[in-house]
Amino acid sequence: MPLALFALTVAAYAIGTTEFVIVGLLPTVASDLDITLPLAGLIVSVYALGVTFGAPVLTALTGRLGRKPLLVGLMALFIAGNALAALSPTYEMLLVGRVLSAFAHGVFFSVGATIAADLVAPDRRASAIAMMFMGLTVAIVTGVPLGTFIGQTFGWRATFWAVAGLGVVALAAIALLLPSDLKRETPAGLMQQVRVLGSGRLLIVFAMTALGYGGTFVTFTFLSPLLQDITGFSANMVSLVLVLYGVAIAIGNLVGGRIADRDPVKALAVMFALQAAALAVLTLTAPSPVLALVTLAAIGFLSFATVPGLQLYVVDMARRHRPAAVDVASALNIAAFNLGIAAGAWIGGLVVASPLGLGATPWVGAILVAGALGLTLLSGALDRRERSQPGVAAELA
Numbered sequence: 001m002p003l004a005l006f007a008l009t010v011a012a013y014a015i016g017t018t019e020f021v022i023v024g025l026l027p028t029v030a031s032d033l034d035i036t037l038p039l040a041g042l043i044v045s046v047y048a049l050g051v052t053f054g055a056p057v058l059t060a061l062t063g064r065l066g067r068k069p070l071l072v073g074l075m076a077l078f079i080a081g082n083a084l085a086a087l088s089p090t091y092e093m094l095l096v097g098r099v100l101s102a103f104a105h106g107v108f109f110s111v112g113a114t115i116a117a118d119l120v121a122p123d124r125r126a127s128a129i130a131m132m133f134m135g136l137t138v139a140i141v142t143g144v145p146l147g148t149f150i151g152q153t154f155g156w157r158a159t160f161w162a163v164a165g166l167g168v169v170a171l172a173a174i175a176l177l178l179p180s181d182l183k184r185e186t187p188a189g190l191m192q193q194v195r196v197l198g199s200g201r202l203l204i205v206f207a208m209t210a211l212g213y214g215g216t217f218v219t220f221t222f223l224s225p226l227l228q229d230i231t232g233f234s235a236n237m238v239s240l241v242l243v244l245y246g247v248a249i250a251i252g253n254l255v256g257g258r259i260a261d262r263d264p265v266k267a268l269a270v271m272f273a274l275q276a277a278a279l280a281v282l283t284l285t286a287p288s289p290v291l292a293l294v295t296l297a298a299i300g301f302l303s304f305a306t307v308p309g310l311q312l313y314v315v316d317m318a319r320r321h322r323p324a325a326v327d328v329a330s331a332l333n334i335a336a337f338n339l340g341i342a343a344g345a346w347i348g349g350l351v352v353a354s355p356l357g358l359g360a361t362p363w364v365g366a367i368l369v370a371g372a373l374g375l376t377l378l379s380g381a382l383d384r385r386e387r388s389q390p391g392v393a394a395e396l397a
Contacts, residue, residue: 055106
């Protein structure tokens with residue numbers, strides 16, 4: 001793999017860290033800024049919405065820019081967003097800093113995968129893209145627990161300064177290692193995006209993604225206070241639990257891809273069923289430290305085990321129903337992941353603020369994942385119907 005790909009991986013690591021590290025810092029941020037825990041949870045939602053809606057718009061607006069200058073500019077924006085977050089005296093300014101970082105996040109992954117694929121031979125494109133996204137996975141395993149530890153020890157602002165420092169390293173790596181003659185892809189037109197959103201079959205898959213991924217975030221967003229207030233772990237112990245959770249996520253991402261290769265719909269149905277069950281079980285096991293850890297490891301594994309299958313399925317569905325816009329469909333599914341994060345964090349905040357309380361977040365998340373399971377079974381049934389009645393495909397497209 002070329003060194004230029006390493007620069008993209010470092011940038012993905014920095015971006016992945018800033019997206020998820022806030023989860024471990026919510027109690028600290030809420031206390032310091034004198035806001036409620038549900039209001040602090042909106043910091044997660046706002047970031048995810050910034051990625052969801054900012055990425056397609058900004059990617060289209062920057063389509064004519066050179067790829068290397070664009071990535072350098074994105075990392076500069078990323079650094080500025082995290083520095084603003086670190087300097088924020090108020091909740092509102094913190095949100096602005098998070099939105100700036102989210103805009104950089106969305107456009108980076110929109111164009112980064114294409115650049116990664118162009119850096120290697122055609123038969124190694126998938127491996128190159130996987131290498132770039134490995135930075136995101138490694139960030140969950142190492143960056144999030146480390147950032148949480150830094151925030152709990154030196155204050156949450158120190159975490160954002162550390163992430164800004166990672167951004168400086170990534171910017172330097174891109175400036176030094178990325179070639180200047182990268183080709184530009186023609187940005188997807190508005191009508192292409194509208195046609196994808198007009199496909200009923202693709203909308204079902206996008207909803208599967210949002211519900212399945214978002215269901216976990218009802219709990220994950222408030223995992224730190226749940227582990228402290230219900231399970232009884234200390235703040236420092238939460239950092240170690242996040243390491244366990246991150247390792248489970250990394251393993252689930254690898255295993256889930258292999259399981260989904262043969263029959264993604266069947267694999268997704270089984271994994272969503274297990275994921276919903278694991279979340280429901282956490283409601284019962286949360287007060288027990290040992291049982292809670294076992295259940296959380298299962299949830300972490302299953303939450304990311306579905307990701308490769310969902311992405312594979314949406315690409316397969318786009319090839320059948322919108323063959324001219326496969327890349328657009330894939331990008332919109334990434335947006336659906338982030339929409340799920342935003343909705344899950346928002347719903348979790350409502351649950352925490354309600355009489356149900358913090359302990360209800362797992363079973364409420366399980367209901368959302370059960371919705372994803374229902375849509376998966378529906379989509380599988382429609383697939384079988386299309387195969388037996390080819391004419392139906394055109395009607396459902």
